[in-house]
Amino acid sequence: MTAVLDTRGVTKTFAGVQALSDVSLLVEPGERVGLIGPNGAGKTTFFNCVLGVLRAERGQVLLDGEDVSALPVHERARRGIGRTFQRIELFGESTVRDHLLIAERVRRGDGRLWRDLLGRGRPSADEVAACDRVLEQLGLAELAEEPIEHLSLGQGRLVEVGRALMTRPRLLLLDEPSSGLDRRETADLAATLRAVQQAQGFAILLVEHDVELVANFTSRSYVLDFGTLIAEGPTDEVLASSLVREAYLGPGGGPG
Amino acid sequence: MTPVLELRDVSAGYGPFRALFGVTLQVGDGEAVALLGANGAGKTTVARVASGLVAPEDGTVHVGGEDLTGAAPYRFARAGVAHATEGRSVFSSLTVEENLRLSFRRALGSARVDEALGQAFDAFASLDRRRHQPAGTLSGGEQRMLSLARVLVESPPLLIADELSLGLAPIIVDEIYAQLARLHSEGTSLLIVEQHVSHALGLCDRVVMLEHGAVAWEGAPEQAGERVAERIFEHGGDG
Amino acid sequence: MLAVTFIEDVLRGVLQGLPPGAVYGLIAIGFVLAYKTSGVFNLAFGAQAYISAGLYFQARNEWGWSNLAAFVLAVVIVAPAIGLILERLIFRHLPPGSALAKLVIAIGLSVALPNLFELVVGFEPVAGRTPEGLLNGGATVFYDPTGLYAFSRDELTALTIAIVSGLALAALFxxxxxxxxxxxxxxxxRMTELNGIRADRVSAFSWALSSAFAGLAGVLIAPRFNTLAAPDFFNLVVVAVAAAAIGKLVSIPRAVAGGLGLGVLIALIDTFLPRLSEAQEWIEPIQDNVTPAVPFIVLFALVTLWPALRRSQEQSDPLAGVDPPPPVPAASVRTPFLTILTAVFGVCFFLVVGVVVVTRADVSWLFLITQAVIMSTIYLSVTVLTGFAGQISLCQGAFAAIGGFTVFQLADRFGASVLVAAVVGGVIAATVSALLALPLVRLGRVWVAIATLAFAAFFDAVVVKLPFVGGGGTSLLQGTRVPRPVLGPLDFANDRxxxxxxxxxxxxxxxxxxxxxxxxxxxxLxxxxxxxxxxxxxxxxxxxxxxxxxAVSGFLAGLGGAMLSIQQENVNYASNFAPFAALFWLVLIVSLGARTVEGAAYSGASFSLMDPLIFKGALLGWILRSEERIPGIFPISPKWRFVLFGLTTITFAKHPEGLVEDGKRKAHARVERWRARVRERRQDAEVTA
Known part of the structure; x- marks a missing residue:
């Protein structure tokens, strides 16, 4: 079976400092994988390299076995990477459903230019139906017509997830989904995500600082520290390892 | 005795983002408090609220008994709060000497600047060798030393030290903590924000743990080591 | 021997280029100062320089002040005061990170300030009314220390002041x-504040200082112009931006060097191009226009090809993360209520216009109303680009001019059908616009605005003067004439x-x-x-x-520009489409509503009808049913509309959707609240019953 995401030796330097050195990780289809590490470990940089926001100096990013290292962000998105943002990025001045509709339309591909320009204005019935199915799954059905400005942060994150799901991703990258949410909201979000993921079977790579969420949500984890992978394996074992504790807590930080 | 710093029921964030949900925190006169927690728990935001960089949406901030809620950061600085911010906390385009001069002139008056410069360079010989070099060319450790040199000479009532050990070699971390201990012994109160707990625990009188933007645990450093690891890693159910 | 002459020519060119280069450098200094300390891309520096130049002239020539007194008033007192006022009243209150809003406001100020100054001081740009330099006999006394080039006293003064103040500033720093x-x-x-220093005071000081430099540059450059007029000073600031861009917008010494370099480059091209054109015939017609365009080409190239320039803006403030993300604009989804309201407004508007046309319209009113409709068409191009795509383009005037010139050329040379030519003009404008967009799509919005400004200035300086565009020398005598179309039995020479x-x-x-x-x-989008x-x-x-x-925006602008030329039966490039004239378009539509068709319609109406209808008092006259009863304060100077709309752009930071849309939303909210209250009261009544 080909891995959904396969990065090989990704290396990135900022002003002489190695932000990532030789990071290689695998995400299998349908898997939920965590990527954790202390502040400044390079998690966000790695994310950006996978998405194409940053170009790695060395190393490759393979998506379903295809090398996408040279492709721009939107081409990678069309090949099956969906994502959410740590600071939510919504479109403003539109409704919840509009967010999903535009993603659905992009997925269906560009038409003739003049048709895209003038025709195809109103969303078709099946476009709306496709969006509403996802909204239903995420528990957002009642908010479909709501202007985006009226949403809470937690709901906003779900809209981001919904928007990403409309592209039918093979891999969903979640960027610190718990940031800005309190404990209960985080748990709700995790439950919804898990349900949708199990129903649709895409893989998830979760970058997260909340260790509890990672422990509850993922089966396997990678740990980054100083731009290097220092541990990988089943999440429970990874979290129990003294190396990881030291990365988080400093030398001698963990008991035992 | 009035605490040097007091946050009462502070909620704060960045635009739609709430980072703190009703945090209450005191730093007593001469006390050293360690602020611990996983990243994203809101430690840096607490530090920023305490130095006026982030205005609370709710709650109050008192420095030395004076209500500074919503005041500009320069008023916090004049009330005696020094803040060594997370990451780079020196002006990288100014030289080492200019960095110090800028702060000394304001805090001590122009007459005492040269004397203060002398003191700072005596304490940090490595900075003396680089006094005319732009601070941006210093190594990470030297930059932290520079921000400490300023504080050491001015000896303000409160120093907020945000992640001073981040990304540094252990030997330099030891030196930084030695300087912090010296400051503390000279009477400066400390609010130490750390992710790496071990050093902080050795220095502080009291530990405050943050989780999801709220104070989760407060207590003596002796019990903290266990608690920290527990809270971060042994998350059984609702912790 | 030949080599010696060549070297002498080069040296002469260098010497000749230094004085104007020094003035560019001076404005660039001010520009960089403001940009560095407040993040404002202050295009209004041209306006500020103009005010100082005008005030200096007024004080000396009209009020009979001495040179020194006039200088103190214009440069030492008024120029910094303007900077302080702008910082205090406007720019301090804008959230960090709203670079585009700051730019739009600076554009608004570029339009408002010169007119406000002219109104307050009673200054009128008239040919020949330029001040002499700071020293008497500035233009008539010459010095020739090298035997290669004779500096006038003015030039030498400018050069000296620029060098001295550049050094003084460096020392100050x-x-x-x-x-x-x-x-x-x-x-x-923020980190400065953490050191106990009031950053806002420092920033106010640097505004005052930078504005003083703008004023100084204005007074120094004024003798080079034949007429003291705001547009020339606006062009000057574009040159200064080019100089500043050479210094990555952040380095003051390099900005000065950039200014001097541009001055020298221009002088060298001036020296050598004529010789080249003796060998190469094709150069001759554009020979005189290449040099003014050099800074614009440089600026465009730097903005599009030099990523380091664009990154300098995000110059790393380690505490930038403290800022909340820019606030979401108050606007949200349009409700059906708003759409209905819009339709009602629209119908009413056109009814009124229709009634006026039928009942009141003499030839001049008909002309103005037609102009309003055509301007609305042009403004739709801004709706698409600014309203839909969120991009600020400062070269819509150039696209419109392409439409106008196409009709002129096709009709004049080939006798083509005017209506077909208008559409062709739109297509050509669309093509140019699309090609221009290609290098710009990846740039930030502020950079798109600057690049389009450079293009507009380039178009103005070079392209318009090409024979196959603006008609060349013959059009100077005959104008760029455009006939009215005839379509079967319909002869559109009839104004109705x-x-x-x-x-x-x-x-x-x-x-x-x-x-x-x-x-x-x-x-x-x-x-x-x-x-x-x-x-x-x-x-x-x-x-x-x-x-x-x-492309769509270019087409609409081109078509509209063609229509305007057909209406006026002349292209009238300078008054209709020149970059500074077209700035007001953006100001108008951004103030009134860039997101909607009705915003474009209101803008068109305001452009053409506000002055005759309201400022000249005609509307009041109709209401009072007698022109004699119009109060004495009418007619109000038409300059007030520039001031009014220019200053309205300040609202852009909060209401990027424009005043009309914002007003409607507020009205809607009020109606909703009122309805809720009525409902509540009814429920209360039921409960008590």
Missing amino acids: RFTPIGLQMRAVVESP LFLGLAIVVFLACAYTVTAIRSGTVGRT AALRGSEVASESIGISPTRARVTAF
Whole structure:
């Protein structure tokens, strides 16, 4: 079976400092994988390299076995990477459903230019139906017509997830989904995500600082520290390892 | 005795983002408090609220008994709060000497600047060798030393030290903590924000743990080591 | 021997280029100072320089002040005061990170300030009314220290002052406490505050200082112009931006060097191009126009090809993360109520216009109303680009001019059908616009604005003067004449018929624009406007959507420009389409509403009708039923509309959707509250019953 995401030796330097050195990780289809590490470990940089926001100096990013290292962000998105943002990025001045509709339309591909320009204005019935199915799954059905400005942060994150799901991703990258949410909201979000993921079977790579969420949500984890992978394996074992504790807590930080 | 710093029921964030949900925190006169927690728990935001960089949406901030809620950061600085911010906390385009001069002139008056410069360079010989070099060319450790040199000479009532050990070699971390201990012994109160707990625990009188933007645990450093690891890693159910 | 002459020529060119270069450098210094300390791309520096130059002239020549007194008033007192006022009243209150809003406001000020000054001081730009230099006999006394080039006293003064003040500023930065504080604020205002220093005071000081430099440069450059007029000073600031760009917009010494370098480059090209053109015939017609265009070409190239320049803006403030993300504009989804309200307004508006046309319209009113309709068509091009795509373009005037010139050329040379030529003009403008967009799609919005400004200035300086565009020398004598079209039995020489045609064209364009908004491209543009990263993350390619928007916008502007030329039966480039004239378009439409078709219509109406209808008191006269009863304060100077709309751009920071849309939303909210209250009261009544 080909891995959904396969990065090989990704290396990135900022002003002489190695932000990532030789990071290689695998995400299998349908898997939920965590990527954790202390502040400044390079998690966000790695994310950006996978998405194409940053170009790695060395190393490759393979998506379903295809090398996408040279492709721009939107081409990678069309090949099956969906994502959410740590600071939510919504479109403003539109409704919840509009967010999903535009993603659905992009997925269906560009038409003739003049048709895209003038025709195809109103969303078709099946476009709306496709969006509403996802909204239903995420528990957002009642908010479909709501202007985006009226949403809470937690709901906003779900809209981001919904928007990403409309592209039918093979891999969903979640960027610190718990940031800005309190404990209960985080748990709700995790439950919804898990349900949708199990129903649709895409893989998830979760970058997260909340260790509890990672422990509850993922089966396997990678740990980054100083731009290097220092541990990988089943999440429970990874979290129990003294190396990881030291990365988080400093030398001698963990008991035992 | 009035605490040097007091946050009462502070909620704060960045635009739609709430980072703190009703945090209450005191730093007593001469006390050293360690602020611990996983990243994203809101430690840096607490530090920023305490130095006026982030205005609370709710709650109050008192420095030395004076209500500074919503005041500009320069008023916090004049009330005696020094803040060594997370990451780079020196002006990288100014030289080492200019960095110090800028702060000394304001805090001590122009007459005492040269004397203060002398003191700072005596304490940090490595900075003396680089006094005319732009601070941006210093190594990470030297930059932290520079921000400490300023504080050491001015000896303000409160120093907020945000992640001073981040990304540094252990030997330099030891030196930084030695300087912090010296400051503390000279009477400066400390609010130490750390992710790496071990050093902080050795220095502080009291530990405050943050989780999801709220104070989760407060207590003596002796019990903290266990608690920290527990809270971060042994998350059984609702912790 | 030949080599010696060559070297002498080069040296002469260098010497000749230094004085103007020094003045560019001076403005560039001010520009960089303001940009560094407050993040404002202050295009209004041209206006500020103009005010000082005008005030200096007024004090000396009209009020009979001495040179020194006039200088003190214009440069030492008024110029810094303007800077302080702008900082205090406007720029201090803008959230960090709203670079585009700051730019738009600076554009508004570029339009408002010169007119406000002229109104307050009673200054009128008249040919020949330029002040002499600071020293008497500035233009008549010459010095020739090298035997190669004779500096006039004015030039020498400018050069000396520029060098001395450049050095003084460098010393201020290096050796004084305030200089140190300014450098600290440049790097991070917040970290400066953490040192106990009031960053806002430092920043106010640097505004005052930078504005003083603008004033100084204005007074020094004024003797070089034949007429003291705001547009020339606006062009000057574009040159200064080019100089500043050479210094990456952040380095003051390099900005001065950039200014001097541009001055020298221009002088050298001036020296050598004529010789080249003896060998190469094709150079001759454009020979005189290449040099003024050099700074614009340099600026455009730097903005599009030098990524380091664009990154210098995000110059790392380690505490930038403290800022909340820019506030979401108050606008949200349009409710059906708003749409109905809009339709009602629209119908009423056109009814009023219709009634006026039928009952009151003599030839001059007919002309103005037709102009309003055509301007609305042109403004639709801004609706597409600024309203839908969120891009600020400062070269819509050039696109409109392309339309006008196409009709002129095709009709004049080939006797082509005027209406066909108008459409061809639109297509050519669309093509140019799309090509221009290609290097711009990936740039930030502020950079797009600057690059389009450079293009507009280039078009103005070079392209218009090409024989196959503006007609060359013959058009100077005969104008760029355009005939009215004839379509079968319809002869549009009849003004009423032509108004009908203009309305049909406008409605067709308006329909197209609304269709675009709800189409795929429109939705894509809305997504990109909301969040570029998020759009890309769902597979949207920014290039396709943006280039399309530019092309559509270019077409609408070109078509509208053609219509305007047909109406006036002349292209009238300078008064209709020149870059500074077209700035007001943007100001108008941004103030009134860039997102909607009705915003474009109101802007068109305001452009043409506000002055005659309101300021000249005609409307009041109709209401009072007698022209004799119009109060004495009428007619109000038409300059007030520039001041009014220029200052209205300040609201852009809060209401990017424009005043009309904002007003409607507020009205809607009020109605909703009122309805809620009524409902509540009814329920209360039921409960008590």
